[in-house]
Amino acid sequence: MLIIALLITTVSATRTSIPRLRLTYKDLLTTNRSSVFIGHHGQLALSSVFLDEYRDRLFLGGKDVLYSLMLGPISTEAKEIHWPPLPGNKEDCIQAGKEQTECANFVRLLQPYNRTHLLACGTGAFQPMCVFIYVGHRGEHVFTMNAGNVESGRGKVPHDPSLKFASTFSGGELYTGLTADFLGRDAVIFRSMSGRSTMRTETDQRILHDPKFIAAHLIPDNSDRDDDKVYFFFTEKASEAGDREGAIHTRVGRVCANDVGGQRVLVNKWSTFIKVRLVCSVPGPHGIDTHFNQLEDVFLLRTKDERNPDIYAIFSTISNVFQGFAVCVYRMADIREAFNGPFAHKEGPEHQWRAYEGRVPYPRPGVCPSKITNQPGREFGSTKDFPDSVLQFARSHPLMWRSVQPAQRQPVLVKTNIPYKLKQIVVDRVEAEDGQYDVMFIGTDVGTVLKVIALNVNSLETEEITLEELQVFKLPTPITSMDISVKRQALYVGSPSGVAQVKLHCCETYGKACAECCLARDPYCAWDGSSCSRFVTSNKRRYRRQDVRHGNPVLQCVDQSLSGLDVTEDKVVYGTENNSTFLECVPRSPQATVTWLIQRDDHKEEVKLDERVMTTERGLLFHHLFKQDEGVYICRTREHGFTQILARFTLEVLQGDLVNELMARDRAGFSDGLKDRSAGSYRSWMPCSTYSRSGSASQIGQSRTWFKDIMQLIGPSNLPHVEEYCERMWCNDKLKRKHKGMLEKYRQAQESARKARSKSSGERNRTPRDLRGRKE
Numbered sequence: 001m002l003i004i005a006l007l008i009t010t011v012s013a014t015r016t017s018i019p020r021l022r023l024t025y026k027d028l029l030t031t032n033r034s035s036v037f038i039g040h041h042g043q044l045a046l047s048s049v050f051l052d053e054y055r056d057r058l059f060l061g062g063k064d065v066l067y068s069l070m071l072g073p074i075s076t077e078a079k080e081i082h083w084p085p086l087p088g089n090k091e092d093c094i095q096a097g098k099e100q101t102e103c104a105n106f107v108r109l110l111q112p113y114n115r116t117h118l119l120a121c122g123t124g125a126f127q128p129m130c131v132f133i134y135v136g137h138r139g140e141h142v143f144t145m146n147a148g149n150v151e152s153g154r155g156k157v158p159h160d161p162s163l164k165f166a167s168t169f170s171g172g173e174l175y176t177g178l179t180a181d182f183l184g185r186d187a188v189i190f191r192s193m194s195g196r197s198t199m200r201t202e203t204d205q206r207i208l209h210d211p212k213f214i215a216a217h218l219i220p221d222n223s224d225r226d227d228d229k230v231y232f233f234f235t236e237k238a239s240e241a242g243d244r245e246g247a248i249h250t251r252v253g254r255v256c257a258n259d260v261g262g263q264r265v266l267v268n269k270w271s272t273f274i275k276v277r278l279v280c281s282v283p284g285p286h287g288i289d290t291h292f293n294q295l296e297d298v299f300l301l302r303t304k305d306e307r308n309p310d311i312y313a314i315f316s317t318i319s320n321v322f323q324g325f326a327v328c329v330y331r332m333a334d335i336r337e338a339f340n341g342p343f344a345h346k347e348g349p350e351h352q353w354r355a356y357e358g359r360v361p362y363p364r365p366g367v368c369p370s371k372i373t374n375q376p377g378r379e380f381g382s383t384k385d386f387p388d389s390v391l392q393f394a395r396s397h398p399l400m401w402r403s404v405q406p407a408q409r410q411p412v413l414v415k416t417n418i419p420y421k422l423k424q425i426v427v428d429r430v431e432a433e434d435g436q437y438d439v440m441f442i443g444t445d446v447g448t449v450l451k452v453i454a455l456n457v458n459s460l461e462t463e464e465i466t467l468e469e470l471q472v473f474k475l476p477t478p479i480t481s482m483d484i485s486v487k488r489q490a491l492y493v494g495s496p497s498g499v500a501q502v503k504l505h506c507c508e509t510y511g512k513a514c515a516e517c518c519l520a521r522d523p524y525c526a527w528d529g530s531s532c533s534r535f536v537t538s539n540k541r542r543y544r545r546q547d548v549r550h551g552n553p554v555l556q557c558v559d560q561s562l563s564g565l566d567v568t569e570d571k572v573v574y575g576t577e578n579n580s581t582f583l584e585c586v587p588r589s590p591q592a593t594v595t596w597l598i599q600r601d602d603h604k605e606e607v608k609l610d611e612r613v614m615t616t617e618r619g620l621l622f623h624h625l626f627k628q629d630e631g632v633y634i635c636r637t638r639e640h641g642f643t644q645i646l647a648r649f650t651l652e653v654l655q656g657d658l659v660n661e662l663m664a665r666d667r668a669g670f671s672d673g674l675k676d677r678s679a680g681s682y683r684s685w686m687p688c689s690t691y692s693r694s695g696s697a698s699q700i701g702q703s704r705t706w707f708k709d710i711m712q713l714i715g716p717s718n719l720p721h722v723e724e725y726c727e728r729m730w731c732n733d734k735l736k737r738k739h740k741g742m743l744e745k746y747r748q749a750q751e752s753a754r755k756a757r758s759k760s761s762g763e764r765n766r767t768p769r770d771l772r773g774r775k776e
Helices: 004-013 025-030 089-095 332-339 388-396 514-520 656-673 695-715 714-728 733-765 769-775
Strands: 022-023 034-037 048-052 056-061 065-070 079-084 109-110 118-120 127-132 166-170 173-179 188-191 212-218 229-237 248-256 274-278 295-300 312-314 324-331 415-417 422-432 436-443 446-458 461-473 479-486 490-495 498-503 525-526 532-534 570-576 579-585 594-600 603-606 615-616 617-620 632-641 642-654
Touching: 025 461, 025 570, 048 490, 056 109, 056 118, 056 127, 079 594, 089 603, 109 166, 166 229, 173 212, 188 248, 188 695, 212 295, 274 332, 295 422, 312 422, 312 436, 324 422, 388 498, 415 461, 422 479, 436 479, 479 532, 514 525, 514 532, 514 594, 514 642, 579 642, 617 632, 642 656
Parallel strands: 022 461, 166 212, 570 642
Antiparallel strands: 034 498, 048 056, 056 065, 065 079, 109 118, 118 127, 166 173, 173 188, 212 229, 229 248, 248 274, 295 312, 312 324, 324 415, 422 436, 436 446, 446 461, 479 490, 490 498, 525 532, 579 617, 594 603, 594 632, 615 617, 632 642
């Protein structure tokens, strides 16, 4: 029952969820769409990335190393800093029982500190450390570090390089969600690096229960900066799940940026922390929904209103029944509404969770001390001024009762039973001819990037369109980070093996016709009258042809020549009765459906498919060919109502018994020719005069006789076609070299066998030495 909803939702989008264009690693390099940086020593082990568009720089952190690259071709002008663990720390790490590969300094954190410095923190062989990197002013390419100014990184990055964490830097302070101890058990939210006291969450499973932090962002609520809040996105064990042991829920928690803890209660502990559940599910029949509970990645799509970004999140299932992934979009207004709603409450172990209906103390737990909160006669300068009742309530009621539902109350993308996992996401909002589109770039665990858009068909259904699948890295490798530069129209894709810069679009790869450009449905691209190129806003509407929503070239390209896309020339194909034959026809788009027609006497009908005649991804396959299969076969594709004829084949069927007789005669002649080992007597078995130039006159005559016999079967009217076919299939240079090599190997084998026989005969006739000695 749980997967019925998934089937209902995705069945209509099955065809468009297939990538319309697949580009390999080689394709991306040859079209100059991608470049990859793997470090100066080929062992980058990438663990952090910071894209600095202000300085036009890309900063990378790896295993014992830091890099600075100028944006552009990312393999040029790279500066390197070697940063290993402090002396003795690696040895201590190994003695503590850790693997030698873990006992290094994996740079996990790169954050801008001020206009000239970068904060870098690494694991330091399970002894975290931080340092400031001098990167210079804008326009400079300076990259230096004072190794003597290294300080402790505890509470800023995890000890273990494999553990997830999330951080954001704002106002000179670092907010981090992580496990802060050597064993990876003390899960906390920290604030550090300020003149104020270090803040952390209280050790209480009601606050955080085995969380895995994914992202952290400061999002202002209004113009009052005292009301700014830091939001943490994470998954944790759900205490409200009841008897479902091990149930995982995704949360968004928040703290006030100006929180300084309480005066007597929650001293140096967060006093404003509250959390709410994020739901990403597919509605099902009878109220049974399919939930995606494991959060994989979060991306904030910034808008003109900095207070209301759109939040894109990738989720996965934890079910043992099937593997699925979904992308849900959330509005900040819905998240704030849940935080302003009722608190979740449970009277005791035997009671059920419900909405708290009692009196909530003032000021409301979770709010920030600010001008908006203060009332005449009830002003609070800081959280230390909050009454103890407020802090006690916040400690015992951190969870909100209402969950946050996604926009339209369903995912914008669902993928199930796929051979990869969705791991990273970035989004670009693109202006197109018929409106705005959010283009999602989704990274997988096999090194590919999916370029996807989602169209709202109606209030209950979305259409997923996978525009491209890009193989960013040469070998399969999990994508661990993705950043997008709208300014440079590029993606920066990170993996353990390196980082790749990939252009967001390459319109010319879609084709050279208006129809092909329109069928691509790429918001970045439009037909400009002569080519498929980048869409730009212009008043010259007659030169722009684009239809992202419907992809209908018949309407968009009405004044363009569409008939020129059809193939009119017939290819003649010969087959033999009872043998297999294949007619190749590969559609230009995997999203197109292929139909095979057969034409006899000006009458066309669809080819009847069965176990003997079947279609494959690359054409039409006859397992056993019959004489009545002769005719003209037409390969026709259909995509979004637009049809094209890709290929026409005239299939001629030869009589099987006569062909077998001729082939048997030829094989017998070939065997006789091999028995004659005189020079130049090796007979070619192909009816190609080029092979027989070195042969004797009698063999050339035999070859021509064989060829004439086949011609009689085919008929004199088709001789020109057959000669052209044979020349193409048997007489090309590659096959000449192949068959020449085969004959040469045969000569060498015969010569070796002759020498072996001569040697063996000599050994048998030779008198043993000891017998000769005795005779003497």
